[in-house]
Amino acid sequence: MVSRTWRRILGAVPPARHLPRAVRAVRAAASVAAGASVAGCPGRPTFLEPPPCRSKAHAPVEPGTAKASEEEVEELLSRSKTVLFMKGSPELPRCRFSRLAVEILRQHQVEFDYVDVLENPSVRLALQDRWPTFPQLYSEGVLLGGSDQMKELASQGELLNALRSSTGRDRASLALAFAR
Numbered sequence: 001m002v003s004r005t006w007r008r009i010l011g012a013v014p015p016a017r018h019l020p021r022a023v024r025a026v027r028a029a030a031s032v033a034a035g036a037s038v039a040g041c042p043g044r045p046t047f048l049e050p051p052p053c054r055s056k057a058h059a060p061v062e063p064g065t066a067k068a069s070e071e072e073v074e075e076l077l078s079r080s081k082t083v084l085f086m087k088g089s090p091e092l093p094r095c096r097f098s099r100l101a102v103e104i105l106r107q108h109q110v111e112f113d114y115v116d117v118l119e120n121p122s123v124r125l126a127l128q129d130r131w132p133t134f135p136q137l138y139s140e141g142v143l144l145g146g147s148d149q150m151k152e153l154a155s156q157g158e159l160l161n162a163l164r165s166s167t168g169r170d171r172a173s174l175a176l177a178f179a180r
Helices: 004-011 021-034 070-078 096-107 121-128 147-155 159-164 166-179
Strands: 082-086 113-116 136-139 142-145
Touching: 070 121, 082 096, 082 121, 096 147, 142 147, 142 166, 147 159, 147 166, 159 166
Parallel strands: 082 113
Antiparallel strands: 082 136, 136 142
16 A cells, blocks of 8 residues: 555645645636546646736737837937836836846946836837847946846946946946857
């Protein structure tokens, strides 16, 4: 006779008593609705895939959206010394990476402008050619990177140098180019 522990391991289904009440309720409802069982074990709840994210922050740009021209992008970059292209606004970021980027800039007391790429899908498409993810930090038209690169620059004490000096900007930009 196989012990309970081995049945749990072999069946790869955790016992219901170890799950939070909400998870148990969802699994029970799903198994009743689906009328199926897991791994041939009657009475076991069916595991559901999480529903697809409907957030505009994770949705691809709508088909048929035209890319912004290089002139439009350059105009946005020339409006301010430091520009953060992000999802949402600094007061209400729409993704954790944008939130992290804003926190890093505020901790270093950096004044910056922002562009919400969710409200400007043509700009979002144009900038994805330069770097595939958002947020993107630019200083005097030079891409310094996303939140990971900002975090790394900040931990090395190089963020302010990269924002203020052309040599620091060039060094950060070269590091980013080699990281690709």
